Amino acid sequence: MEANRVYNFNPGPATLPLSVLKEAQAxxxxxxxxxxxxxxxxxxxxxxxxxxxxxxxxxxxxxxxxxxxxxxxxxxxxxxxxxxxxxxxxxxxxxxxxxxxxxxxxxxxxxxxxxxxxxxxxxxxxxxxxxxxxxxxxxxxxxxxxxxxxxxxxxxxxxxxxxxxxxxxxxxxxxxxxxxxxxxxxxxxxxxxxxxxxxxxxxxxxxxxxxxxxxxxxxxxxxxxxxxxxxxxxxxxxxxxxxxxxxxxxxxxxxxxxxGGLEEMAKRNKKKAAVVYDAIDNSDGFYKGHADKDSRSFMNVTFRLPSEELEAKFVKEALAQGLSGVKGHRSVGGMRASIYNAMPYEGAEKLAQFMDNFRKENA
The missing domain is CATH 3.40.640.10 (Type I PLP-dependent aspartate aminotransferase-like (Major domain))
Structure with a gap:
């Protein structure tokens, strides 16, 4: 990421388009x-x-x-x-x-x-x-x-x-x-x-x-x-x-x-969500999604790991990889990746790759 920026998966305040931030800065x-x-x-x-x-x-x-x-x-x-x-x-x-x-x-x-x-x-x-x-x-x-x-x-x-x-x-x-x-x-x-x-x-x-x-x-x-x-x-x-x-x-x-308007946003958001949900669904149960599949959000992907100890390790190691804000809400625990409009596909892809590597090392 440019300027030592992380991929910001926080639910809000959340990531903004880099070009918008640059315009405002200028x-x-x-x-x-x-x-x-x-x-x-x-x-x-x-x-x-x-x-x-x-x-x-x-x-x-x-x-x-x-x-x-x-x-x-x-x-x-x-x-x-x-x-x-x-x-x-x-x-x-x-x-x-x-x-x-x-x-x-x-x-x-x-x-x-x-x-x-x-x-x-x-x-x-x-x-x-x-x-x-x-x-x-x-x-x-x-x-x-x-x-x-x-x-x-x-x-x-x-x-x-x-x-x-x-x-x-x-x-x-x-x-x-x-x-x-x-x-x-x-x-x-x-x-x-x-x-x-x-x-x-x-x-x-x-x-x-x-x-x-x-x-x-x-x-x-x-x-x-x-x-x-x-x-x-x-x-x-x-x-x-x-x-x-x-x-x-x-x-x-x-x-x-x-x-490209809302049609383009929908196309991108669907693609981003799919790569993260695939990491959950193809994990042999290591990751468990919270939402029923027909109610899944394109904006916030929520999931649990086998133990709270592994969840704490996941958050720490994710941040070391430049993946910030993946900890779930305090009321429910687990993980949450917020992939709003401004999150690039590369961020979602990197998270999915990290999830796959983390599973292989910790399953």
Whole structure:
């Protein structure tokens, strides 16, 4: 890797395209001949306004969405959206209906439950979140305000490979860890949000892409900054936004476009995931994948080794080979390789080769 960089398999903050980092580096001290860094420019200034508008336009273009959708840049992480969504849209008569497929889906539900406006439509907790609930498992309340999904589960390594039918109930999705990683019929979603630090940029901003008519319905009884309508009406500029993070998200979106769009990202991500999953499946049981095969994530590959001692050795030796961030989440242990858009195929291939060599030496 260039400049003594490692292959970064961390789940977030995660790897970013090297060319994007170089672009940011080149214009860091003097953005757009302004004599200032992007970190110093006013969010009301024309140079920043252009960055803001272009990022929004590129994201909507990649998603194939029209003027009935709006792009917002919010703060507080996806965790704050867990609370803002039920505050803005749910009630006791029209609760949020949650599909529990992992840790973050469960955390989102708990916020709605705390407010007394949440219910469970389906859950895979009884099988340790090894699979994504299928359509037939979903028990959707026709009076629900929305159906909420976590589209990719970073901790457990599962991902939706279908778009649920909700029979007219608005479909909401947390896409923090697979946003813009493959083509989807995004028009079937009413509200999408993503903490960008996993696949789109640095930590500090949440991307929201939703129908304008939905965003405009925030209750006026909510504090100003808790209303999505505030972000809609003020173009996410009611207060000083995380300008540098938005600038980076815009650069990553432009990079995706230049590389061939979501179709190309999907092709690359499928190829990367295949080489790592093959290392698991061809290990004679030395490596055990967590997710059921039909629910496997293209973004986060999770697996265990025969013992925790071997897992600790794996992490140490992987880092010595320039493979960083492969340790699994503390709540489940094991290994996790996050292979987001910016991870080159060479990184996934090197990890698979290391896995094969480690197995031969330690089986």
């Amino acid at each position: 214009e860091f001290l003097n953005f757009g001949d302004s004599g200032m860094s992007i970190l110093e420019i006013s969010h009301r200034a024309k140079p920043y306004a252009a960055v803001h508008a272009q990022a929004k336009a590129d994201i909507k273009e990649l998603m194939g969405l029209g003027d009935d959708y709006e792009v917002l840049f919010c703060q507080g992480g996806a965790s704050q959206q867990f609370a803002m969504i039920p505050l803005n849209f749910a009630s006791k008569d029209h609760p949020g209906s949650y599909v529990l497929s992992g840790s973050f889906a469960s955390k989102a539900y708990k916020e709605a439950e705390l407010l007394g406006v949440g219910e469970i439509a389906a859950s895979s907790k009884d099988r340790d979140f090894k699979h994504i609930p299928i359509q037939e498992e979903l028990k959707i309340n026709p009076n629900a305000a929305y159906v909420h999904l976590c589209y990719n589960n970073t901790i457990y390594g599962t991902e939706y490979h279908y778009i649920p039918e909700t029979n007219g109930v608005p479909l909401f999705a947390d896409m923090s860890s697979d946003m813009l990683s493959r083509p989807l019929d995004f028009k079937k979603f009413d509200f999408i949000y993503a903490g960008v630090q996993k696949n789109l940029g640095p930590a500090g901003v949440v991307l929201v892409v939703a129908k304008k008519e939905l965003l405009a319905k925030s209750p006026k009884t909510l504090p100003t900054m808790f209303r999505y309508s505030t972000f809609l009406e003020k173009d996410s500029l009611y207060n000083t936004p995380p300008a540098f993070c938005i600038y980076m998200v815009g650069k990553v979106a432009a990079w995706i476009k230049a590389e």
